[in-house]
Every structure is written in C-alpha cells, then in structure tokens.
Amino acid sequence: MAVREPGAGALAVPGPDEPAGSPAPEVAAARGSWRLMLATFAENPLALAGVGLVVLIVAFCFIGPLLYKTNQVTVNLNINNIRPGGKYPLGTDNDGFNVLGRLMVGGQSSLELGFAVSIATSVIGTLYGAIAGLAGGLVDAVMMRIVDTFLALPTLVLLLILVNVFPPSLWVIILLITALSWLSVARLVRGEVLTLREREYVQAVRAMGGSSWRIVTRHLIPNSVGVIIVNATFTIADAILYLSALSFLGLGPPPPEVDWGGMLSNGLDFLFDGYWWLVYPAAIILILTVVAFNLIGDAIRDSLDVRLQRR
C-alpha cells in the first residue's frame, strides 16, 4: 500500500536541477493549453471511465441511502450472515447489518475522509511549498528539512503511534492522515515555484513593483495548479487505503462508525467459512474507487504534460 511515496506518482523523475515544468511557449498560450488539456483528457477512455466510476460511486454512497433505507446502527443477531437474495440483495453481515446498505454508509466515511484529506493537504502543502520556494535561502532549507524528516518516517507507522495517543474517531483520523500527507504536495509546489520564479513574466511582475503575495496568488499557484490537482486525486486514493489499513489493524474509528476497510477486514474473518458476500462486495468497491481516482490523476498528468502531445 502507498508505495508511491514521493510526490504520489507525479513523476518528477528528472534530476533535481532539471526544470520539471513544460518549456516556455505553452505558458504564453495558457488559456489555449488549458483547452487542449481538457480535450486530451476527454479523449482518454481510461480518464472518462475513472470520472464515470467516481460519479457512480459518489451517487451510490450519498444518494443511495435516501432511496434504500436500512438500519446500520443497531445489531440484530436474528438475521446475521444471511445469504444474498430476496430482501437482502447482498446478504447480511455478522451483526445482522444489510451489506448493500452498509456499503453505502461505509462509503460515505471512506469518501468523506478521502476528499477532506485531499483538500486539506492541497491547501497546506501549496502554501508551505510556495512560501519555502519563494523565500529561498535559510528559511527554505529549514522548511524543507522538516518535510524531509517526516518523509523519512513511514506514514503507517506514525499513524499507528498517533492513534495510540489520540483516541481515533473519523475526524481525528482525517486530521492525522492530513498531518502526514501534505509533505509531497509541499515538495512538488516548491519545485514548481523554484522553476517558475525565474521565468521572465514573474521577473517582470517584480520589476513592475508587484508584491510577493501577488506573485504567489496570481502567478505561481495558478501555474502549479496542475501538479496540485494530480497529487490531490492520488491523495484521495491513498487516504482511503490508509483508513482501510487502520481498520484492518483494529485501530480504525470505533463503531457505529464504519468504512469499507472495516467492513472488508470484518468480512475477512469469515473468508474461510464461505461467506463470500462479506468480502468481495466491499473489496470490489474499495478497489474500484481507488483505481478510479488513480486513473483520473494519471490522465490529468498525461494531459498536463503537453510535451507528450507533440509526439
């Protein structure tokens, strides 16, 4: 899980000094390249599949429970482990919860966590990276060593320590995963800022007396928004996986809170009893969701890299 550590897949593979961004001409035609990007994105069948899947899954989790009302709070052992069919399309679990309904409710936690972590890490990481990149010198060095420090420590390991300190609820876990996930965004944005700030148009703003704040908000952030979005989609997927790992290790949010990982690890206890409906529905929707966000992220990255389009 989450082996894709630095920059969450946004492959800034070129050596440290090579500018990761695209060459100058595209910047001049910024609006045109955005349209081109959207067009390339729309042409990519995998990207559209990803978007379609996310829309379907979000609708399933958030609109589904309005149409299909089930009890997901009180345990009813009279109806536990019922096979799928009839009144229970996906059966019931060990506590007598309707599995189909539980997938919807569990998905809400997983998706809420994913989106919340993704938004929070993007904002924090962007500001941090922009400040470090623009400040340069000692400030930059200290800020980046802090990032390196946390990147050197395994996220899952730190999470396991921190849930020992803070009793886990969904919100605490969101905060903890956020606290450990903004680092790669910060590094990416700093890298972008370092290349962008040497560009003529940024120098021109400075020469005309534009403030640093203006440079950051009007030029640097809009021009790095691509890598930020790519990273944000990967972060959603990774956060959902972290939550599922925590739930599997028994350190996730306590009941009645439920997420797909919790359902899955609960179902895996019965893997060898033939209760397949406790394992595969949760596994499939979890995998589909993570794959969908990864497909979207990958496609945005491909369409951002305008250099590839000219080949």
Place this chain on the structure above:
Amino acid sequence: MTGYLVRRVGQAIAVVIGVMIVTFILIHMEPGSAARAALGAKATTGRIAIFNRAYGLNQPLWDQFGTYVRQIFEGNLGYSYTQQQPVSTLIEQRLPRDIVLLGTSTVLAVLIAIPMGIFQAVRRNKATDFTLTGVSFTLYAMPDYLLALLLIALFAVQFHWLPPNVPSTTSVGGLLADPKALVLPVITLTLVSVASFSRYQRSSAIEVLAQEYIRVARSKGMPSRLILLRHVLRNSMLPVVTLIGLTIPSIIGGAVIAEEVFNFPGMGLLFFQAATMHDFPILLGSTLFVGVATVAGSLLADIAYAALDPRVRYGRT
C-alpha cells in the same frame, strides 16, 4: 561534486536530527507517563518520583533531549517493559529476517517492474499496455492485507501448496533452510511494489523514448533490441532505482501489514504488537531506526546517482 557531497551529507545530518526531535516529542506524548508504563497503574507518587529522578525525567526538556541523543549514540534505543528487553536487542533479533524478506521482495520487484515498464512504454496505449496498467492499478488499489489473505486462501487453504504462516521462532538460517514459508509473504510484498515501481518505470521510459538520441539511433539503423538495451534501459532505470531509496518508509509500512497477516517474526510484527500493547519504547525505538535507515538509504542512492550519471552537474539548488 565535492560541494554537492558536503551539502547532501549536511542535509542528511539535519534530517537525522529532525527524526530524533520527532521521536523525542512523541515519547513525551505517551499517554500517562513513562513511569506509569514501567511501574504499573498502582504505583505510588513517591515511587514515580524516584523513577523520574533515576531516569532524569524531572530535568528540563533540553537536558533530557541531550541525554536522549547521547543514549542513541551509545546504541541504547530504550527499554521495552512489556517484553523485558532492550529495544536494540529486539531490533537486532528481527532485522536480519526483515533483510531477507524485504530485500528479496524488493529485488524481485525491481527485476519484474523494470522490463514491464519498458515494455509498456514501447507499447504505449496499445491493448497490452492497457491490460498491464489495469493489473498494476488493481494491485496498487488492493489493500495489502486483502492480497495476502487471498493468496493464503488460494495457495495454502485451497491447494495446500504453501504454509500460511511462518513459525515465530524461526531464525534466519531456518528461514533460508526451509524457504517455503517465505514464498507467500515475498509474493505479497513483491506484487505491491511492482505495482508502483512499474508505473515509474513506464513514465521514465516514455520520457527517454522521446529523446533525440533515440531518434538518431533509429535513423542510423540500430536494431530496436539494442536501442532498448543500450539507451532506454540504462537511461530510464537510473531515476527509478534511486527512487527506491525514498520508498523505504512505505516498504516498511507494507511490511507491518504483511508480517501481521503471515505472522512473520520481523520488525513489522514487533511494531504492530507494540502498537496494540501501547509499548512506546518499541514504537519509537524502531521508528527512529527506520528513519535513520531511510535517510542513509536515500543519501547513498543520491551519491550513487551523482557518481554514475555524467549528465548530472549539481550547482546550487
């Protein structure tokens, strides 16, 4: 080059100090206190005071940090009260097994991922590329524990080919003498790593394939196989291999889960058991160890990169 080396080593030292500060802060975030953890919940205030004085816990934080750093340099990573052993001894016992497990699976992953990524790059956006992309995305999206348990269900329960777990007393020699128990954990960790390494390799190879020198090689009539071996393989794998240094933390994260599922007696299992028993000395001692190992790993990778790649000329960053 020398300037780069000095700066890079300086950065590594700064990060190691950062890691020590983080673990030191986490020690002080331990719920209750170290004294209560050691003496039990019924300890009297008097005994706690004696304990605190004996271990210097009543001194200013700054002095305590100094003591902490000095102890680390003496090889003292703390004492586990639940296991009644020094943390360094526990790590020493388990580390060799992890080197076998994680070393084998990471090397295998690299050996599979590099050809796979190049193959995908050559067949970019063709059916085979899409299929392999689908496979690696699915593997990446699959929680490690699910993959591990499905492998157990298939190979251990269904076919009885391989044992589902590792005897917890096995030494490294025992592991190597009877490697059957290693197969499933190694497959799990390999597949998880292949999923992400091959993505990196694919992008890196696509980048290389678009370079001018590839076109030159093609137009002078060089056979495709030679182009792939001499130019694409060499140039595209370098960044990917250095990247592996940075993935050490997540490899360890995967090891925690895989070792829990297979009951593999490595550092991951030690760590997981410590997390469920609130054994902070083990948690922080091994975190510190992993942090320092990661810093050392990525430092070595960067130096190797700078030494091997003649294009790299590091100026001021």
